Each structure stands twice: as C-alpha cells, then as structure tokens.
Amino acid sequence: MSSIRPWRDIMRRKSRQIMVGTVPVGGDAPVTVQTMTNTPTSDAKATIDQIRRCEEVGADIIRVSCPDVESTAAFRQITRAARVPIVADIHFHYKRALEAADAGAACLRINPGNIGSADRVAEVVRAAKANGCSIRIGVNGGSLERDLLEKYGEPCPEALVESALDHIKLLQDHDFHEFKVAVKASDHFLAVAAYQQLAEAVDCPLHLGITEAGGFVGGTVKSAIGIGSLLWFGIGDTIRVSLSAEPEDEIRVGYEILKTLGIRTRGVRVVSCPSCARQGFDVIRTVQTLEDRLKHIATPISLSVLGCVVNGPGEARETDIGITGGGNGKHMVYLSGVTDHHIQDGDMVDHIVKLVEAKAAEIEAANAGVAQAAE
Template sequence: MNYREKTREVHIGDRVIGGGHPILIQSMCNTKTENVEETAAQILALEKLGCDLIRVAVPTPEAAKALGEIKKRIHIPLIADIHFDYRLAIAAIENGADKIRINPGNIGSEDRVRAVVDCAREHGVPIRVGVNSGSLEKDLLEKHGGVTAEGIVESALNKVKLIEDMGYDNLVISIKSSDVLMCVRAHELIAGKTDHPLHVGITEAGTLIEGNIKSSIGLGLILHQGIGDTIRVSLTGDPLEEVRSAKMILRTLGLRKGGIEVVSCPTCGRTSIDLIGLANRVEAMVQEYPMELKVAVMGCVVNGPGEAREADLGIAGGIGEGLLIRKGEIIRKVPEDQLLAVLKEELDRIAAEKES
C-alpha cells in the first residue's frame, strides 16, 4: 500500500508535502542560528545541492529573532526546532518560521501547548510533532516494558490528539529511534493509524560510514513500503553529506529523478591507476550537474568498455593512459592525467545540449 498517497497535504512555505507529492529532503544546520551570516551561507550551499527544507535550532530569543533575517537570504522553507520553552516557539512563528518542530511533552503544561497552537493557527504554520525513543514518558515505558515501537507510536498519537483536540490539525508527525528495526516497525504501525504526513529518519544514526549504512537500511525499508513524506539522513558530520546521501537513497529506490549516478568497479590486481582517488574526484565533480545520467569509472581497459556499457558515459584507466567511453563504445584515448578533464568536457557538452 502506498500510504504517501493517502496522507493529507501540508503546506510548508511554498512547498507541499503529503497527498502523493514527491518526498522532500530535509537537513539541519549545525551553525549557531544567532549567526545570520554563517547560517544563511550554509543553507545556500545546502539549497544548491538539493535540500528542500531546512531546520535550525532555536534555543534562545536571539536565535528566534534571527529567523527573519535568515529568511530574507534563502529560498527554501525554514523550520524552527524548539525544545522546552514555549515562548521560543511563539517567537519563532512571529519571526517567520515556515514550520515549527516541538515535542509537546517537553513544552510544559497544556496551557503552554495551547498558546503555541493558537499562534500557529493565527499564522497558518504547521507543527511537526516529534517523538524520539529517548524521550518516552515513564508511564509508557512501564506499560510496554521499556522502549518499544508500540510505545513510540502511542506517545506520538497521544500528542497529536492533544493538539487536534485544541482544534488544530495542520500537523506533521516524526517518530524516530536509533534502533533501525524498531524505527521501521514504529512507522509500519503508525502508517495505518493516521493520515498526517510523516517525516522519516533514523535519529542519532552515527558518523558518516555507520550513519549512512543505518539510514540507508532503515529509510529504504520504510520508504519502499510507501511510508514517508519527508526524510532526513542524520549524520555526525557536514549537513551537505546528509543531502548527498538522501538524494542517493531516493534515486536508488526510484523515488527521485535527476542528478548523475556514479558507478565504479572495486579495485583489483589489474588496476594500474589511482582508481579510488579518481572515482572520488568524479563523484565530487558531478554534483554540479542537474541532468540525469549514469557515469562509470573503471580501473581496467580490458573489461572497462564492456562493464561501462550500461552507463551513458564512462572512463577506464590503463598503464599511463585511459579511455573515454560512451554507451560502451570507446570514443577517445587520452593520457591518464587527462581522464577527469575529458570527462568534464563531455559532461559540459551534454549539459549545453540539454539547455539549448
């Protein structure tokens, strides 16, 4: 079942999620939000790479005030992440946040939650209700015998009902755990119990390698079931890496088109060039091209043309020389140190043709 088609539409700035709309990629700045220049610069870099929504921490009144100035400099919706102080949620909305993220459980009394909801209603700002496995209430821990998928879902739905009972349903739900299979199970459970859009991610996934593996498995299992309207790959590292990974996950699952896919062979005893370095340089270079292509990077001129046949373009290295390959056909032989340059020339030519 494709649950994405059954979720209700929610407008976040000029973007729409839910109702079968394309899955959007979200990331979060690791700058101090109070530093407008640095935060805006990071968001612009994320935009260029393909980030659709950006979240920033709002831990102080100064951070809330900075939102208005940041919004003037960026082009994607700005989401304010709030914990504990309901006044910061209100200030964030009043300063132009396109969405706020709260956990009603740590905002305080029902009156404080209502004050946030009333302000969101007045400004037409959606609320993301976020629950993490590490923040489950004591009674739910006792009821379910510890942290469980069932407890996470019950906690989230209780908080959603609290806000719905206040007459507001412009909501997005987020339920996260660092336990991949628990997170998958929680999304399977909640998908059939709500029609609110779901923001999906594996929280605190880890460093670049471990975080990417856990996020790819978790998001892959969830998204493949038709669950999820926005995603974030949570990594301990540069937010740009989160966007790169999210794009690759969506493209691999067939949920997003566009961009260049790089395929490369593993190194072996026949490899006589710096294939690892070359593949990494190609991967970095192709980020700037929006067209949809497959590029192969091969380390052997013996099998390179054949292995690259399914790619639109390919390069294969030999002893001091290399080949430029198009659809499996050799079109040029060049010195090894020119391989990257001739590949770029060909990509530039293709880009120019597509623009004309």
C-alpha cells in the same frame, strides 16, 4: 528486453498533503530532503552562510534550532535570507514557538506534550494558524514520556506510536491538521517497526530519520538501511539523515539513498568497480577526484568508471557517459552507451569532467525548451 520492470516498482503509501512553506509534503509530492544547521542560531550570518551551502547541494527544507530568545531574535533575518522553507526546532518553551511563528517559520518542530498545559498548546496552534505554519510532531525513543516507559518497560514501537497518537490528538482537538510526524530512534530496528505501525494508523505525512545515527560512515550505513527499507516499502514523505557530520553531507547522503531506490535523482550517479589487479588506471583515486569535481552538477546524469573491459562495456551501455580501462594508458570513452573515442591517462579526469558538464548543459537546454513550449 521489456522496459517494464515491476520488481523496481515502489508503491508509496497514500498520505494527505501538507505545505511546509512553498514545499508540498506528502500525497504525490516528491520525497523531500532535509537537514539541520549546527551554527549558533543567534549568529545570523554564520547560520545563513550554512543554509546557503545546504541550498546549493539541494536541501528542500532546513531546520534551525530556537532554544532561546537570542535565537528567535535572529530568526526573522534568517528566514528572510533563506531560499527554502525554514523549520523552527522547539523543545520545551512554548514562547519560542510563538516567536518563531511570527518571525517567518514555515513549520514548527515541537513535541506537544513537552510544551506545557493545554492552554499553551492552544496558543501555539493559534500562532501556527495565524502565520500559515505547519507543525512537525517529533517523537524520539530517547525522550519518551515517563508514563509510557513505565507502561511498556522500555522504548518499543508501541510506545513510540502511542506517544505520536497522543500528540496528534492534542493538535486535532484544536482543529489543526497541517502536521507531519516522526518516530525516530537510534536503534534502526525500533525506528523501522515504529514507522511501519504508525503508517497503518494515520494518514498524515511521515518524516523519516534514524536519530543519532553516528559518524559519516557508520551513520550513512545505518540511515541507508533504516530509511531505505522504509522508503522501499513505500513509507516516508520527507527524510533527514542524522550524521555527526556537516549538514551538506546529510543532504548528499539523503539524495544518494533516494537515487539508489530510483525515487528521486539529483546530480551525477557514479557506477564504479571495486578495483582489482585488472584495472587499467587508478579507479579509486579517479572516482574520488571525479565525485569531488562534479559536486556542482545538479542535473541527473549517470557515469560509469570501470577499470577494465570485463564488466566495463556492459555497464557503460547503461550510462550516459562511461569509461573503461585499456592497455598502455589508453582508455575507451562511451557516450550514450556507444563506443565513441579513446583518451590517454593524463587527460582522462579533465576530459570526463568536460563531457559531464557539456551533457548537463545539453539536458538543461532541452528541459528549458520543453518548459517554454508548454507555456
């Protein structure tokens, strides 16, 4: 079989690149995964602790709300402690943007039309330039300007795009070009259509999201459909999965979307069967346990967990490590697609965890050797 699979190719939209702190966004940079803290920003310790948990599961960029003076007062301590760039979320008061820029924000999330007069926009731009901040323009279907709602009658793709273009012009009028744009909506049809139109109109990086997507299950499905379809069409340079769940879960789901599309890999990719009467072991509980115990693995590894030998061998040939259910509690283990040895029920989970950890260490050592040789 040919290794060339054109039906998998995703041609990314060409966008210019900006920097969010030390992280490139747009151009040929990897699609980044973001989340947002939900602790009171004024509680620096709680916010830093949550940021650390998000960093551990792979967050590239983290947004922190700055609604008041107490929050921006704590912001400097937070940005100094963070290992990834921190975006200051600003909604109405332009002074919070000035304070956050001075306190180490890598990016300011603003809606230029909401922060007041042209003079105030100019002040924010000056502060961003002086501190090396980029800006993320955030347009949302739930907070469109009144004149656009009157013009279009309801939130629609054209209204979101017009709002975005108006806000872009406010920044460009001040010779500021280090910005990315989001046109989010809770209706994924609306959001996808707006992003498609905006992608044709501008060359800046686009931040993808389906806002107020819902709880963990429903929000994951809605986000996967909305964000996933845009990424499939090559649109999108950075993503946030907005869930009524912990920020760490948003990061995990974001990576799952990217892994499924073959855009970016992190951690263990599990291929598992839906369970049926043919299973030789409890596939559901085994997969749940393995996913939990392998959360700490960041190295890209594929693992197949199949309950029987109908599809098991075929799937195992395509993964780094695989297991298929057999009779009498005795199951076959595959390494690099080749049958290798058997394992009994009681030892199975611990054994698979050890195999994955060993494979991760082997890959990391090989990567380190390559990097050292290139120096």
